[in-house]
Amino acid sequence: MKEEEVNRCQIQEWYPRFKSDSIKTMIHELPESFIEYLMDDHGPFLLPLSIDDNDALPNRIHKPEEEEDFEVSEGSEDESEQPSPPPSFPELEMKIKESIESLGGSVFPKLNWSAPKDAAWISSTGNLCCNSFSEVAILLRASDSLVHDLCHVYDSCSDKTVSRPPKFFLALRKWYSSLRPEMEFRCFVRNGILVGVSQREVTGFYPALVEKKDELITIVQRFFMYKVKGNFESESYTFDIYVTNDDRVKLLDFNPWGAFTLPLLFTWEELEVNSNKEGDHLEFRLVESQCGVRPGLKTAVPYDYLDTSPGSGWDEFLKKADEELGQQIRSPQAGA
Numbered sequence: 001m002k003e004e005e006v007n008r009c010q011i012q013e014w015y016p017r018f019k020s021d022s023i024k025t026m027i028h029e030l031p032e033s034f035i036e037y038l039m040d041d042h043g044p045f046l047l048p049l050s051i052d053d054n055d056a057l058p059n060r061i062h063k064p065e066e067e068e069d070f071e072v073s074e075g076s077e078d079e080s081e082q083p084s085p086p087p088s089f090p091e092l093e094m095k096i097k098e099s100i101e102s103l104g105g106s107v108f109p110k111l112n113w114s115a116p117k118d119a120a121w122i123s124s125t126g127n128l129c130c131n132s133f134s135e136v137a138i139l140l141r142a143s144d145s146l147v148h149d150l151c152h153v154y155d156s157c158s159d160k161t162v163s164r165p166p167k168f169f170l171a172l173r174k175w176y177s178s179l180r181p182e183m184e185f186r187c188f189v190r191n192g193i194l195v196g197v198s199q200r201e202v203t204g205f206y207p208a209l210v211e212k213k214d215e216l217i218t219i220v221q222r223f224f225m226y227k228v229k230g231n232f233e234s235e236s237y238t239f240d241i242y243v244t245n246d247d248r249v250k251l252l253d254f255n256p257w258g259a260f261t262l263p264l265l266f267t268w269e270e271l272e273v274n275s276n277k278e279g280d281h282l283e284f285r286l287v288e289s290q291c292g293v294r295p296g297l298k299t300a301v302p303y304d305y306l307d308t309s310p311g312s313g314w315d316e317f318l319k320k321a322d323e324e325l326g327q328q329i330r331s332p333q334a335g336a
Helices: 003-008 011-021 032-039 064-070 090-102 117-122 133-142 147-152 207-211 213-228 268-276 313-330
Strands: 025-029 107-110 169-174 184-190 193-199 237-243 249-256 283-285
Touching (some): 003 011, 003 249, 011 025, 011 249, 025 090, 032 133, 032 147, 090 133, 090 169, 107 133, 117 133, 184 268, 193 213, 193 268, 207 213, 213 237, 213 249, 213 283
Parallel strands (some): 193 283
Antiparallel strands (some): 025 169, 107 169, 184 193, 237 249
16 A cells, blocks of 8 residues: 555545535644644643633633632742643634534534544534534544544555655534434445445444345445546545435545455455456445344444454454354354
């Protein structure tokens, strides 16, 4: 994998070309001071001081009667021990506030490549829906997975020359509460040919998907041929889509082929074999029974950036899960 292949998968790179077939998104370049704030894992966990409510949070309220608690006697303590003032990014906050309003009042954030999915627990809603700058900031600041974007995105590149991109961007995407996770699919393209499609939500069995499989194959193939093929410059890559109730397709994301991208219901070896078969050979995989449900991967590492290389901990975990699944299928009691 080359650096240029990774760079093409940044949302600020592909979105302008595919915006008519994607979810409405507003993109902002982030100042370096905000990146430093996100990467500061040694300082206190402070939310940026908002231009709207700089007196709203209890820990920031200044009470004159408590002034003596904050006074320092001359020479009694080192000034470095005094609390650091909360960071403030007024220009960025104004831009984000305007974008949230223009996108209907609710958004979900992501950086160049990934979203802070591992930080959803800190949100009052338990998901990535944000209605304010503070909510965006707390998700980004609490996420360990974004360290991949900030520091390690080029680690798998054979021509690695840098550790991070020169600029970081924040993408705010319009939030839809009605989206059904089972209608997300990952599509695998090898040497310009669509060789595989996998259900993205592999932790559940959805009988309606199995019934609609042939129709979904046609929908995905048509979208690839008329919207994606020839319009994305890499020869080998993956792209994620969402199929709406009326069978329209929305492009969600691009990812590199291999490396940190998960093959989901495939293995990379299987996808390579498919790509070497004569003619166009597309395999569409769904969770087709309750026995095929995969375990959820609840970690502080982004789902697409787990190390599943041969011999890794997750590689062994997934092998054991596959073995257990095989035993369940072969067992006479499996259908009981």
